[in-house]
Amino acid sequence: MRMPRLTALLTATAVFVSAITLAAQAAEEVHVLNWKGYGADEPWAVANFEKATGYKVVNDFFNSEQEMLTRIRTNPGLYDVVMINAAFNDQAMAGKLIQPIDVSKLSNYADIAKDKAGSPMLNHDGKVYGVPWVWGLTALAINEKSFDKPPTSIAEMWDPAHKGRVIIRDDAVEAVQFGAIASGQNINDIKDMDAVKAKLTSLMPQIKTFWSSENDWNQMVASNQIDIGTYWSGSADRAKTHFKLPVSLVIPQEGAVAWLDAFSIPVGSKNVAGAEAFINYMIDPKFYVEWVTKVGAPVSANTKAVDALPEDAFNRKVMGSPDVAKRIQFQAPVTDEQREKYLALWQELKVNVK
C-alpha cells in the first residue's frame, strides 16, 4: 500500500517544483549547472555575459558527477547548460539526457584544439554532444619548503623520508588510477589489479590524511604538515598565484591522469540559443585570460585562448609542452562495475590501515 502513495507524493512534488521553475523561466534565462567556484559563476563573467547578450544567468551547483547526472535526470527542462567531465558524457548521452549541439552557431568552436574537439568521448554518430572547455591534470604537488629541487618520479611518494607527510584524495577512482600509473599501467585498461593494490597498500603507512577539497590541501601546506601529495593542476596554480603558498606542480616522468571538462545542452532545454551563446562565451579567449589572471584556472581547450596568455604562464609553458603531452593519459569513461570494484578495493585498503 505504501508504494503507490509514496510514488504519488514524489510525483506531486516533482510536478509542483517544475511548475514553479517553468513559470520562472519565462524571462530568457540561461540555467547553468556546474561545480561551485569553477569559472561559470564568477560574478564579473556573469555580468559581462549578461551585458553583452541580454540573457540572465542562473547558476546551480553539484558536488559530484553522480549528483550532476541525477539532477538533470530528475529536472528535465530546468537546465540549459551543464558542465560534464568528458568521461561521463557517454553515460549522459546513453541516458538521453543531453542533445546534439549545432557547433556552427559557436564562433569560437573552430579554435578548439583538434584532438579535444574530435575526442570520441564527446562525438557520437558524427554529432557533437560536448564542447571542450578546459582540461587539466591530476598529478603531484609538493611543499617547496621540503625539497631542494623538485622530484621527478612518482616513487618519491613512497620514500621513507616522507613517512606521515604524504596526502592523497579520498576518491576510489583517482586512487586506483594513480596506483595504475605508479605500477606502469594504462589507467583506462588496468590489467594487473593486484599490482595496483600492492602499490597502494605500501603507500598507506606514508599517508598523513586524505584530502577532499582544495582548502584541505592548502591548509596542510600552510601549516607545513605535508611534503607531497596528489593534486589537480588548476588547484596547484591557484594555490601558488592566488593564495601565495609554496606549492608547485610536479608532472612525474611515469605520467599523470588528464581530464577534459566540456559543456553540454540537456534534452528539453528551454533556451538553446542562450545556451549556445553562454558556451561560446565560456570558450572565448577574453574570458579565459581574465579567469587565469584573476583567479587561476585549468588549461583552455581553445588554442587561441592559451596563446593569449603570457609566454611564461604555467598553463602555456608547462602544460602546453609536447614533452608533457607525451606523458599524460586522458581519463576514459569508467563503467559502474569498474567504479564499484574500485570502491571496494579502496575501502578495503582504508579498513586494513586500522
Added chain:
Amino acid sequence: MADQLAIGSRRGLRPALPLLLPAYLWLTVAIFLPLSAMVFFSFMTDLPLAGKEWAFTLGNYAAFFSQGLYSTLLLASLRLGLEVTLWCVVIGYPAAYVLAKVLKGRSREAIFLLVILPFWSNGLVRIFSWAMVLREGGILDTALNAVLPFKINIDLMYSYPAVIIGLVHSYVPYMVLTCYLTLQAIDDSLIEAGRSLGASRLQVLKRVIIPLSMPGLIAGAALIFVPVVGSFMEPRILGGRTGTFYGTVIEDQFVAVFNWPLGAALSFILLAVVLIILALAAPVLRRAG
C-alpha cells in the same frame, strides 16, 4: 472523590488527543515517512529516478554479510562507542557529583554553564578547533614545549586518540546532565544515615549513591553510545587515514557514490545491532540498578 479522579484520568485519553496530535503529526511527517521511504529504498536495486530500471532485492543486506569489511568496521565503531561512553562516565560522573552535592548557589550555576557551553557552539566548529589544538606545532604542542624543560613532540592529530578526544568533548555534557538530575534527587539524609551506621565513604558510594543514580548513568550511556557508533564527521576530520568507520562508509554511499539503497541498508543494520545491544543490556543494567 479520589475514585472519581482515578476514573477521570483513565478516561482522559480522548480529551488528551488534541494535545498529543501536534507531536504525533510531527513525528509522522518528520520521522516516520522519511524513515519508511528509506526502508523502501534499502530493498531496491537502484533509485527510482526517471529512466532507471529498478527491482526489489535483498542484495544490499546480503552485501553486509558477504563482505568482511562492513562487519570489521561495525566492530570498530562499536568499540569506539564503548570507549567514548566509558571516558564520558569517568569524566562526567565525578563532575555531576560535585555539581549536585558539593557546590551550591552561584558557583554551581557558573560551573553548570561551563558544562553546557559546548552545546551552544556548532559541532563542526568544535571539531575544527580541536584540529588546531592537536596537530604538530599546534596549540597543545607549542604550549607544552614552552613550559616543559625537555622537548616533546605532540602530534595527536589524525589518530584514533584524536577521534576519542573530539567525541568525548562533544558528548560528555549528556552524561553530566543526566547524572546530575539523578544525583540531585538523592536525599542527603540517606547518605548521612549510611555514614552514621558506620559505612565508609567508599561503601556509601558503592551501596547508596551509585545504585540510586544508576538510571541517570544508563540514560547518559545510551544517549552517548548510539550516536557515537554512527558518527562520521568527527572520525573523518580528526581520524585522518585511520578515520574510516561504519558511519563514514554509510556517508560515502550517500554522498560520494550515490548508492542510496546500500547506504540505507547499512544504516538499518546498524539500527538493528544497536537495538539488540540495548535490549540485551537492559535486563543486566536493570538488575544492577
